[in-house]
Amino acid sequence: MIKNEIIRILLADDDKDDRTDFIEAFETLKIATTVETVKNGIELMKYLNEPSTIIPHLLFLDLNMPKKSGLECLVEIKKIKKLKNLTLVIYSTSSSEKDIDDTFLNGANVYLKKPAHLIVLKKTLLHILTIDWQYHTSGLNRENYLLHL
Amino acid sequence: MIYYLKYDVQAICKRLVQEQLQNLGINYSLLNTNELDINQALPNDFLHALNSNLVKLGIEIVSSQKSILVQKIKDAIMELVNQEDKLILSKTSHYLAKILNHSYRYLSGTFSEITYTTIENYIILQKIEKAKDMITAGELTFTEIAWKLNYSSVAHLSMQFKNTTGFTPTLFKKIITQKKNNLILDTVNK
Numbered sequence: 454m455i456k457n458e459i460i461r462i463l464l465a466d467d468d469k470d471d472r473t474d475f476i477e478a479f480e481t482l483k484i485a486t487t488v489e490t491v492k493n494g495i496e497l498m499k500y501l502n503e504p505s506t507i508i509p510h511l512l513f514l515d516l517n518m519p520k521k522s523g524l525e526c527l528v529e530i531k532k533i534k535k536l537k538n539l540t541l542v543i544y545s546t547s548s549s550e551k552d553i554d555d556t557f558l559n560g561a562n563v564y565l566k567k568p569a570h571l572i573v574l575k576k577t578l579l580h581i582l583t584i585d586w587q588y589h590t591s592g593l594n595r596e597n598y599l600l601h602l
Numbered sequence: 603m604i605y606y607l608k609y610d611v612q613a614i615c616k617r618l619v620q621e622q623l624q625n626l627g628i629n630y631s632l633l634n635t636n637e638l639d640i641n642q643a644l645p646n647d648f649l650h651a652l653n654s655n656l657v658k659l660g661i662e663i664v665s666s667q668k669s670i671l672v673q674k675i676k677d678a679i680m681e682l683v684n685q686e687d688k689l690i691l692s693k694t695s696h697y698l699a700k701i702l703n704h705s706y707r708y709l710s711g712t713f714s715e716i717t718y719t720t721i722e723n724y725i726i727l728q729k730i731e732k733a734k735d736m737i738t739a740g741e742l743t744f745t746e747i748a749w750k751l752n753y754s755s756v757a758h759l760s761m762q763f764k765n766t767t768g769f770t771p772t773l774f775k776k777i778i779t780q781k782k783n784n785l786i787l788d789t790v791n792k
Contacts, residue, residue, distance in 0.1 A: 484718055554777070557777050557781075558777065558780055558781060558784060564768075582718070583718050583719050583723075584727070586717065586718050586719075587717070587719065587724070587727055590717065591676060592611075592660065593727075593731055594731065594734070594735065596738070597731070597734040597735065597738060597778070599767060599769065599774065599777065600767055600768055601767065601768030601769055602768055
């Protein structure tokens with residue numbers, strides 16, 4: 454009864470160029486997606502808490518955002534029941550072990566280091582979407598959903 | 603005190619479906635092949651309502667021919683992966699073609715179209731999922747896990763685990779253990 458859904462992606466990133474690159478990376482992917490972006494943590498939480506918002510399948514969350522950091526958002530999101538099936542991807546320039554450990558310990562599913570090239574980004578995004586789609590369609594255990602790219 | 607639960611997914615799902623159907627007073631037979639035979643004509647919106655209720659429980663009525671085939675392929679793969687006997691992956695294509703009565707080429711093509719991934723990748727994913735479950739349960743060594751999942755060595759398991767998740771089994775175990783400990787601390791501190 455359910456045809457292949459369009460995968461809904463949300464990005465929270467304060468950097469305008471990063472947001473543009475991100476949207477561009479999805480444009481030629483063979484999997485159908487819609488991409489929304491927000492500029493910071495406060496806008497993100499407002500958007501997610503809005504009753505009329507359709508919850509995305511995947512949230513890409515930049516760690517270093519002013520006013521409210523990605524990690525603060527992550528902690529808040531994990532407490533919200535209606536967001537329990539939202540795949541949380543930390544999308545960051547950081548490769549510090551502490552940041553990586555922190556994000557997984559706080560419940561993120563995927564840690565993705567921002568690649569320098571668009572082509573690498575496209576390839577990685579396709580990989581994430583493919584794996585994520587299996588979690589949405591094959592009843593895999595989300596508690597063990599950890600991916601480090 | 604935290605207890606670890608093991609789920610018999612098949613039994614749970616069957617029970618849930620039976621309850622739903624009994625509540626609706628529908629005359630049915632639940633076959634072992636995940637097929638539901640409804641012995642009366644059901645109006646479309648009734649079927650829709652039934653599906654909505656089932657979807658809330660995580661169960662779905664699959665209706666397009668391709669989706670049905672894909673689901674059967676996935677079910678066959680799950681059976682293969684869950685068999686504790688040595689599973690011979692090199693013969694998987696023959697096995698699937700034989701029990702599903704289609705050429706492997708047709709099965710592959712349909713599977714990739716609907717799931718966005720290949721049968722081979724899906725098998726690896728399911729094996730790694732099983733490895734993760736075993737690691738989380740904490741009862742077996744990596745050597746035992748590798749053996750149960752028919753890897754030729756721990757190194758082979760580790761390699762495939764790392765390729766699939768980005769983590770070595772050791773690091774994955776460390777993170778899972780730490781998460782469990784944090785959960786215990788949170789519970790204790792409440």
